[in-house]
Amino acid sequence: MQPVEIKKNIFWVGAVDWDIREFHGYSIPSGTTYNAFLIRDEKIALADTVKACYSQELLGRIKQLVDPEKIDYLIVNHVEMDHSGALPEIVDIVKPEKILCSANGKKAMIAHFHREDWPYEVVANGQEISLGEKTVRFIETKMLHWPDSMFSYIVEDKLLISQDAFGQHWATSERFDDQVDQSKLMYEAAKYYANILMLYSPLVRKLLENIKAMGLEVDMIAPDHGLIWRSNVGGIIEAWDRWSKGITTNKALVVYDTMWHSTEAMAHAVADGLSAEGVCVKVMSLQSSHRSDVVTELLDAKAMVLGSPTLNNGILPQMADLLCYVKGLRPTGKIGAAFGSYGWGGESIKLLTVALEEMKFQMADSGLRVNYVPTADDLAACTELGRKVAAAMNSASDQVNS
Numbered sequence: 001m002q003p004v005e006i007k008k009n010i011f012w013v014g015a016v017d018w019d020i021r022e023f024h025g026y027s028i029p030s031g032t033t034y035n036a037f038l039i040r041d042e043k044i045a046l047a048d049t050v051k052a053c054y055s056q057e058l059l060g061r062i063k064q065l066v067d068p069e070k071i072d073y074l075i076v077n078h079v080e081m082d083h084s085g086a087l088p089e090i091v092d093i094v095k096p097e098k099i100l101c102s103a104n105g106k107k108a109m110i111a112h113f114h115r116e117d118w119p120y121e122v123v124a125n126g127q128e129i130s131l132g133e134k135t136v137r138f139i140e141t142k143m144l145h146w147p148d149s150m151f152s153y154i155v156e157d158k159l160l161i162s163q164d165a166f167g168q169h170w171a172t173s174e175r176f177d178d179q180v181d182q183s184k185l186m187y188e189a190a191k192y193y194a195n196i197l198m199l200y201s202p203l204v205r206k207l208l209e210n211i212k213a214m215g216l217e218v219d220m221i222a223p224d225h226g227l228i229w230r231s232n233v234g235g236i237i238e239a240w241d242r243w244s245k246g247i248t249t250n251k252a253l254v255v256y257d258t259m260w261h262s263t264e265a266m267a268h269a270v271a272d273g274l275s276a277e278g279v280c281v282k283v284m285s286l287q288s289s290h291r292s293d294v295v296t297e298l299l300d301a302k303a304m305v306l307g308s309p310t311l312n313n314g315i316l317p318q319m320a321d322l323l324c325y326v327k328g329l330r331p332t333g334k335i336g337a338a339f340g341s342y343g344w345g346g347e348s349i350k351l352l353t354v355a356l357e358e359m360k361f362q363m364a365d366s367g368l369r370v371n372y373v374p375t376a377d378d379l380a381a382c383t384e385l386g387r388k389v390a391a392a393m394n395s396a397s398d399q400v401n402s
């Protein structure tokens with residue numbers, strides 16, 4: 001694949017990872033890209049690198065444009081290994097005059113690569129450097145995604161190189177947002193936000209407000225993953241605004257695991273009750289739905305009802321996995337309820353209820369349990385539970401993160 005000029009004398013030189021399917025717990029069936037950008041000016045700069053195993057691809061693309069030894073500055077917007085893994089090799093070849101990074105970036109690079117001798121130059125929030133015709137302004141974005149994270153804004157081109165922010169995990173031969181299917185693009189952007197950024201929503205709010213307050217004119221956003229936004233910059237910023245505010249739709253999830261189909265039958269009856277009240281319902285069995293797909297649906301859902309039978313005085317392992325994952329992502333403003341089948345102890349319903357309460361879900365019910373196999377009356381009670389959740393959804397107003 002050739003380098004791609006995204007702005008005059010600014011080139012995508014990254015790598016496409018067609019094969020990766022898992023990203024620390026997040027299922028990425030469409031692969032991903034590691035985007036890096038070469039800026040050719042009086043001073044030549046490389047913004048970000050790639051995962052270590054793609055260093056030769058990166059170098060191959062750079063060599064089509066410049067001799068790598070002629071690169072003056074390396075800009076490290078984010079130290080996570082998917083963007084810095086190739087750095088030691090690149091530093092050895094390029095022998096840069098400066099490695100521009102945040103204060104936390106310098107600390108993180110030393111902790112990763114144990115190289116105190118590299119020519120780090122720490123840049124402050126708002127600081128600018130001139131490359132000749134182009135100016136790079138650095139914008140601190142601590143915790144989006146790591147403490148070291150920053151953006152590089154190319155002033156004359158109105159180009160925001162946004163490292164993880166505004167990304168999507170999607171391997172494509174195309175480089176720009178207008179070259180791909182729009183619904184798939186927005187789905188992947190939402191999945192990325194839900195699985196990586198949801199817990200940082202208060203910081204995203206502040207970042208979007210800061211960008212507005214700075215009067216930053218942006219006509220292209222180049223994230224370090226996925227497609228570059230050139231046609232729908234407003235659309236992705238509006239989506240991040242909506243997601244970070246926790247704005248929900250009239251949607252509920254019924255997520256369950258089952259042993260002998262009893263909890264499954266209960267799940268379908270709960271869904272019937274929700275649906276009868278006009279709620280859009282997604283029923284997700286954890287035997288066929290990955291945790292990261294549940295979280296993607298949860299992003300704009302108003303309610304999540306969980307079902308698990310009792311196993312060994314606890315819940316089924318797939319449900320424990322989901323709870324661990326969701327807890328870390330800290331969804332806000334959701335309504336919850338729990339249900340399940342049991343044989344003798346019946347602890348799972350209480351455990352699910354407590355887990356949802358600890359995540360600050362507003363509980364619509366104290367929990368519904370059914371001994372062994374549900375009767376017609378039991379299923380009617382499940383449908384009624386669905387109706388109760390729908391009523392709680394109707395009376396709850398959207399929570400907006402401040």
Ligand code: FEO
Pocket residue numbers: 078080081082083145146164224225
């Ligand atoms: Fe794509 Fe936080 O690394």
